[in-house]
Amino acid sequence: MxxxxxxxxxxxxxxxxxxxxxxxxxxxxxxxxxxxxxxxxxxxxxxxxxxxxxxxxxxxxxxxxxxxxxxxxxxxxxxxxxxxxxxxxxxxVPAPPTEAATTTVTVACVDGEWHALPARLLAEVLRLRGHRVDFLGAQVPTPHLIAHLHATAPTAVALSSSLPLRLPTAHSAITAVQAIGIPVVAGGAAFGVDGRYARLLGADAWAPDARSAAGLLARGLPRPAAGAVRQSVDDLPHLVDQEYTLVTRTRRQLVRNTLAGLEERLPAMRAYSEAQRERTAEDVSHIVEFLACALYTDDAGLFTGFLDWTADILEARQVPARVLDPALVLLQKELKDFPRTLGLLDQGRDTLRRRDTRPSVPGPGAPA
Ligand code: B12
The missing domain is CATH 1.10.1240.10 (Methionine synthase domain)
Structure with missing residues (x-):
């Protein structure tokens, strides 16, 4: 001021x-x-x-x-x-003259990530701090990002993601950018409040907000060795059990079977309107996606945190959180041969049970 x-x-x-x-x-x-x-x-x-x-x-x-x-x-x-x-x-508001800029930063959202506004705020703050900024906006497919970086050779890439579901894609983007010798700073809510997923996926740096990101980039980031291509399992050895790959591959089938099972178990579901059916399908599909993401990161907190968040959203709409449990039970049956997945589902059910014993205000039980 x-x-x-x-x-x-x-x-x-x-x-x-x-x-x-x-x-x-x-x-x-x-x-x-x-x-x-x-x-x-x-x-x-x-x-x-x-x-x-x-x-x-x-x-x-x-x-x-x-x-x-x-x-x-x-x-x-x-x-x-x-x-x-x-x-x-x-x-x-004019930016400081860019001749003085010491860094050029490419700001991009991970492929599939629509939350461009957080990245845009970061881009504007960096511009005001005198960095030259190349803002690519929402959902940038990794091959296009890499082709662009070959042509523009920035000092660093700022990769933004708000949705944890994009972490596997963020991982391949991080390793691909680093393989061409450009450091990656990761940020946005997807990487965790303490940046744990940025570290897990091998980003060169992480910052919680645009102010600290600007400071970090002003100090400069060391360039990673070009040509060293890491595979996902190099950073995440638990992926050798293939559970993430198998759950991801059968995702559609899992959602279909779970919905059919719910219809059988919950007679009330047969009277659902088209809109209620769509919401339920969306919820089940999100459960499966977050489950897969927790398998990828081997982090149960990602799954239980998502269930807690969904339960809050449902309860704000007068739907009791326990409506989620039957879907988890059905997934346990479908995925009975996957020990890591079963552990996550158990922890998910525990999270919902703990909420159920809290004093709460269950509503009239409108369906999800
Ligand atoms: C606006 C919005 C949308 C818009 C986005 C439009 C746009 N142009 O950005 C739309 C409608 C597209 C959208 C869609 C969805 N959204 Co939305 N969305 C939001 C909302 C309300 C605001 C996001 C935002 O702009 N935040 C404000 C900024 C300031 O956030 P910020 O993270 O603090 O940003 C700072 C730092 O993170 C950092 N930073 C950001 N990027 C980077 C990068 C680097 C490198 C660094 C260092 C730092 C950094 O700097 C920023 C400034 O300081 C949030 C709620 C929320 N509280 O954020 C939900 C939210 C993120 N969305 C959510 C969801 C679930 C979705 C959908 C799945 C909904 C659906 N059913 O379809 C889809 C997913 C779309 C997709 N594939 O990506 C959930 C995520 C929940 C979860 N468990 O993860 C949230 C949290 C909603 C909620 N209240 O619960 N969404």
Whole structure:
């Protein structure tokens, strides 16, 4: 902040947060722009506006959706407004001259990853800190990323992922980039609050947020030795048991059989509407995908954390979390020959049981 006391700066940011929140709740892009630009006109630091106003509000939007206060459409509207405000800001706040830039950073989301906004915020912060930035946006297929890096030779790649389901793809992207001698900094919620999955997958660095990522890149990252191609099992020796590969390969069949089993076991399901059926199929499919991801990383916390998160989402919609248990029981039957998978399913069921013994407010039992 220029010429502002900390208290004035805090007040300016607080007003901007309040104004932006009201604006996105009203789906009013003009009001959102006014709230953000008023803060900049008052002398607020652009980086603080990006991270302490826009990113903050975006996380509030996520919470509002999770707690069933925002519909999916309201969340989409808020995200779209934020994307346009960030773009408008980028053209309004000049970056330091790039001749002085010591690094060129390619910012990209892992293939299959739609959460481009966190990566965009990172890209803008890096630009404001004087890095030259090449922003590639959402879901960049690894072969295209590599071809692009051959042509552009950046100093580092910043790989973003928000969804843990993308970790296996992130792993191949990390090893492919490193194999051409370019260091990878990984970030975004998928890599864990403490960056454990970034370390597990062999990223050269990890940062929890855009501010620390900028500091890290300014200090520089050592270049990995080019040509050394690692296979997944080199980093993750547990993959030799093939359980991840087999569960992934039979994913569709597993989801189909589990849904058929649920229909047999839960007579109430026969009366489900088309929309309720779709939601249930989506939930089962997510369970199988997170199970596979936990097998890939050999980290039960990924699976139990996902079940806890799904249970919160269901309970916010008056659906008791125990509706998830029959699906886990059916998967145990389907996957009875896979010891590591059975262990994960056991831990998943324990997580749901523990929630069930908590004092809770089960709703009327609307189906998932
Ligand atoms: C907006 C949004 C979407 C939008 C994304 C649009 C876009 N253009 O980005 C859309 C609608 C596409 C979407 C889709 C989905 N989403 Co969504 N989404 C969100 C939401 C609400 C906000 C994400 C966001 O922008 N966060 C704000 C920023 C600021 O997040 P941030 O992580 O703090 O970012 C900072 C750091 O991570 C870091 N950083 C980020 N990238 C990088 C990279 C590097 C290298 C470094 C160093 C640092 C770094 O810097 C950032 C700034 O400081 C979140 C909720 C939330 N609380 O985040 C859910 C959320 C991420 N989504 C979720 C889900 C489940 C989904 C879907 C599966 C839903 C569905 N059923 O289809 C799909 C998956 C799509 C896919 N294949 O990727 C869940 C994930 C839950 C879980 N267990 O992992 C969340 C958490 C929702 C929730 N409240 O529970 N989503």
């Amino acid at each position: 220029t010429d502002m006391t900390t208290a004035q700066a805090d007040g300016t940011l607080e007003r901007a947060r309040e104004g932006l929140w009201q604006a996105v709740c009203a789906r009013d892009e003009d009001a959102a722009a006014r709230a953000v630009f008023a803060a900049l006109d008052d002398g607020a630091d652009a980086e603080a506006v990006l991270l302490d106003v826009i990113a903050h509000t975006q996380r509030e939007v996520g919470r509002a959706w999770a707690e069933n206060r925002f519909s999916v459409a309201q969340e989409h509207s808020a995200t779209a407004i934020h994307e346009r405000i960030i773009a408008a800001m980028a053209h309004r």
